[in-house]
Amino acid sequence: MSHSTPMEIQAVLWKAADKLRGSMDAAQYKEFVLGLIFLKYVSDAFDERRTELAKELTEDGISEDQIGGFLEDRDEYTGAHVFWVPETARWSWIAANAKSQGVGELLDRAMDAVMRENAALTGALPKIFNRDDVDQKRLAELVGLISDARFGGTEDRPAQDVLVEVYEYFLGNFARAEGKRGGEFYTPQSVVRLIVEILEPYGGRVYDPACGSGGMFVQASKFIRAHRGRGHKADIAVYGQELNERTWRLAKMNLAIHGIDGNLAARWGDTFADDKHPDLKADFVMANPPFSITDWARDESDARWQYGVPPKSNANYAWLQHMVSKLGERGTAGVVLANGSMSSRSSGEGEIRQALVEADLVACMVALPSQLFRTTQIPASLWILAKDKSSQGTKGLEDRRGEILFIDARAMGEMVDRAERALTEADLAKIAGVYHAWRGTASAKAAGLTYEDEPGFCFSADMTDVRGHGYALTPARYVGVSHPGTMEPPEASPGGAAALMRDLYAIFD
Numbered sequence: 001m002s003h004s005t006p007m008e009i010q011a012v013l014w015k016a017a018d019k020l021r022g023s024m025d026a027a028q029y030k031e032f033v034l035g036l037i038f039l040k041y042v043s044d045a046f047d048e049r050r051t052e053l054a055k056e057l058t059e060d061g062i063s064e065d066q067i068g069g070f071l072e073d074r075d076e077y078t079g080a081h082v083f084w085v086p087e088t089a090r091w092s093w094i095a096a097n098a099k100s101q102g103v104g105e106l107l108d109r110a111m112d113a114v115m116r117e118n119a120a121l122t123g124a125l126p127k128i129f130n131r132d133d134v135d136q137k138r139l140a141e142l143v144g145l146i147s148d149a150r151f152g153g154t155e156d157r158p159a160q161d162v163l164v165e166v167y168e169y170f171l172g173n174f175a176r177a178e179g180k181r182g183g184e185f186y187t188p189q190s191v192v193r194l195i196v197e198i199l200e201p202y203g204g205r206v207y208d209p210a211c212g213s214g215g216m217f218v219q220a221s222k223f224i225r226a227h228r229g230r231g232h233k234a235d236i237a238v239y240g241q242e243l244n245e246r247t248w249r250l251a252k253m254n255l256a257i258h259g260i261d262g263n264l265a266a267r268w269g270d271t272f273a274d275d276k277h278p279d280l281k282a283d284f285v286m287a288n289p290p291f292s293i294t295d296w297a298r299d300e301s302d303a304r305w306q307y308g309v310p311p312k313s314n315a316n317y318a319w320l321q322h323m324v325s326k327l328g329e330r331g332t333a334g335v336v337l338a339n340g341s342m343s344s345r346s347s348g349e350g351e352i353r354q355a356l357v358e359a360d361l362v363a364c365m366v367a368l369p370s371q372l373f374r375t376t377q378i379p380a381s382l383w384i385l386a387k388d389k390s391s392q393g394t395k396g397l398e399d400r401r402g403e404i405l406f407i408d409a410r411a412m413g414e415m416v417d418r419a420e421r422a423l424t425e426a427d428l429a430k431i432a433g434v435y436h437a438w439r440g441t442a443s444a445k446a447a448g449l450t451y452e453d454e455p456g457f458c459f460s461a462d463m464t465d466v467r468g469h470g471y472a473l474t475p476a477r478y479v480g481v482s483h484p485g486t487m488e489p490p491e492a493s494p495g496g497a498a499a500l501m502r503d504l505y506a507i508f509d
Contacts, residue, residue: 009162009166010166010169010170012145012146012148014170014173028128030170030174030246030250031126031128031246031249031250032126032128032129032139032142033142033170034167034170034171034174034250034253035111035125035126035128035253036107036142036143036146037146037166037167037170038125038167038253038256038257039089039091039107039110039111039114039125040091040146040147041257042083042085042114043085043089043090043091043092044091045082045083046077046082046083046084046085046090047090047091047092049076049077049080049082050071050077053070053071053076054067054071057070057071081259083114083117083118083121083256084117084118085114085117086113086114086117088106088109088110088113089109089110089111089113089114091147094106094107094110094143095143095144095147098140098143099140102130102136103129103136103139103140103143104129104130104131104134104136104139105129105130107129107130107139107143108127108128108129108130111125111126111127111129112125112127120256120261121252121253121256123249123252123266123267124249124252124253124256125249125253126246126249167253167254167257168189168218171213171215171250171254172189187212187215187216187288187336188372188373188374188420188422189215189219189422190372190413190422190423190424190427190428191288191336191368191372191373191380191382191423192215192216192219192286192288193219193423193428194334194366194382194423194428194431194432195216195219195286195334195336195382196216196219196220196222196223196286196334197223197428197429197431197432198334198364198382198384198431198432198435198436199284199286199332199333199334199384200223200436200441200443201220201223201224201236201283201284201286202223202224202227202228202235203224203235203236203283204235204236204237204282204283204284205236205237205239205280205281205282205283205284205328206220206236206237206238206239206282206283206284206285206286207239207240207277207280207282207284207285207286207326208239208240208241208285208286208287209240209241209271209275209285209287209289209319209322209323209326210241210242210243210271210287210288210289210290210319211240211241211242211251211264211287212242212247212250212251212288213247213250213251213254214240214250214251214252214254214255214260214262214264215254216286216287216288217236217238217240217255217258217260217262218254218255218258218260220236220238220284220286221236221258221259221260224236237263238255238260238261238262238263238264239262239263239264239277239280239282240262240263240264240265241264241265241268241269241271241275241276241277242264242268243268243269243270243271244268245268247268248264248267248268251264252264263277265277270297271322272296272297272298272299272302272315272318272322273297277326280326281326281327281328281329281331282326282327282328282331283328283330283331283332284331284332284333284334285323285326285327285331285332285333285334285335285385286333286334286335287319287323287333287334287335287336288335288336289315289319289335289336289337290315291316291337291338291376291378291380292314292315292316292338292340292378293314293315294312294313294314294315296312296315296318298310298312298315298318303325304318304321304322304325305318305321306321306324306325307321307324307352307355307356307359308348308351308352308355309348310348310349310352311346311347311348311349313346313347314344314346314347314349316337316338316340316341316344316349317341317349317352317353319335319337320335320337320341320352320356320383320385321352323335323385324356324361324385324387327385327387328387329387329388330387330388330392331386331387332363332384332385332386332387333383333384333385333386334382334383334384334385335382335383335385336368336380336381336382336383337380337381337383338378338379338380338381339367339378339379339380339381339474341353341381341383342365342367342381342472342473342474343472343473343474345470350470350471353471353473354471356385357404357463357466357471357473358463360389360401360402361385361386361387362383362384362385362386362404362473363384363385363386363389363400363404363405363439364382364383364384364404364405364406364407364435364438365381365382365383365384365404365405365406365407365473365474365475366381366382366384366407366409366431366475367379367381367407367408367409367410367474367475367476368380368381368382368409368410369409369410369411369412369413369421369423370410370421371413371415371419371420371421372413372420372421372422372423374419374420381475384405384435389401389403391440395442396440397439397440397441398438398439398440398451400438400439400460402462402463403460403461403462403463404460404461404466404473405434405435405438405458405459405460405461406458406459406460406461406473406475406477406478406479407431407434407435407457407458407475407479408456408457408458408475408476408479409423409427409431409457410476412424412427412430412431413427433447433449434451434454434457434458436449437449437450437451438451438458438460453479453480454479455479455480456479456480457479458479459475459478459479459480461478465478
């Protein structure tokens with residue numbers, strides 16, 4: 001069969017998703033379809049390597065009688081970075097035996113066999129196909145449809161790249177289909193790219209404590225590949241944690257598909273109640289944790305609360321302090337939070353924010369455009385934290401101790417449809433470029449970028465400025481020109497009606 005294009009595969013497999021949509025909820029059919037896509041891919045990649053190997057052996061003069069043994073040599077596959085697929089897990093075998101042996105049972109066995117033979121996939125694949133609530137007739141139809149998709153590669157486009165495009169397409173579509181719940185496992189790509197482009201994670205330990213389906217790690221790997229070539233994605237060591245079991249499995253599959261050897265712990269778990277990486281000190285922390293959650297595992301004696309105990313009513317400052325606790329001596333973090341985090345003074349949050357600022361941990365604040373997140377209408381901001389804002393010796397950075405860069409990017413982005421906005425390539429380049437110029441990074445110097453305040457867009461504030469604004473970190477207060485239609489919170493000392501009004505503005509700003 002000739003290889004399918006990514007668009008052809010997407011069309012076939014979205015049709016496959018429709019086959020199940022009527023008989024199960026969105027979260028369940030997401031797991032079904034993505035699990036089957038993954039199994040089909042590893043089988044196709046295995047078959048492709050098998051064909052290549054047979055050709056190589058024939059050209060080397062190996063007789064047909066001897067070739068069979070070599071074709072079942074596991075090392076010939078794993079050495080070529082192809083997952084080893086036992087015979088009964090190969091798609092051709094499943095398709096041939098589905099009617100006579102029961103498709104659900106065959107698929108569960110296949111998932112189990114692939115995980116058993118490939119340590120990187122332990123616990124990652126769903127074994128949910130042979131349940132009483134699964135319509136086996138529809139499942140058989142689904143297998144038939146997926147059989148029409150061929151995840152083969154070409155010399156210019158490896159099979160892995162084809163699957164990556166299809167898999168990412170499906171993650172995005174499933175997030176949209178699930179609505180608000182989709183935000184639990186998927187961060188819009190332009191937001192992820194903004195964090196990665198600002199932090200420039202060329203190498204070191206990368207951590208995400210609310211990793212969802214692993215998008216931050218995937219984009220970090222793509223960043224390195226784009227700037228330094230395919231062979232350098234191993235320059236980062238990936239550490240992550242995810243609360244939801246199904247999402248944790250999606251992340252494991254996503255990393256495996258992208259060839260990323262990540263440590264997502266042996267199980268899913270709550271980052272606040274059961275930190276899976278307690279001793280980790282990361283070079284980069286990248287996260288889009290759930291906004292303003294009220295139901296979280298709060299322990300007032302937790303050692304992470306160095307700057308104040310976060311309120312039970314909102315975990316935003318718990319996330320920020322957790323990120324800080326994970327940073328190495330020169331670590332940096334990019335954290336997406338609800339806009340209220342920048343200026344809220346309720347339940348001690350103002351005091352925690354003041355302590356973070358006075359500890360010189362805040363490097364940059366970016367106000368993001370509206371509608372970047374299809375799954376929530378809450379306006380968002382990006383916090384860039386840094387443990388060391390000095391010149392860092394031989395790195396020759398700009399010494400930015402006692403300063404914070406404010407960027408108001410709310411006017412940026414383009415609508416991709418009626419409900420969702422995305423940052424453009426030009427937007428990403430401008431925001432990241434301004435930060436790099438301000439910090440004096442090697443990439444900024446190579447591009448000849450120098451920093452200047454730009455009224456209405458960016459401003460470098462010193463501690464006197466920030467103290468004068470009562471430690472509120474809303475960029476529009478500093479950049480000189482308010483975004484059209486946006487009210488500015490009143491300046492006043494803490495307490496009384498003015499403080500109440502400031503908190504109300506923080507909620508709606």
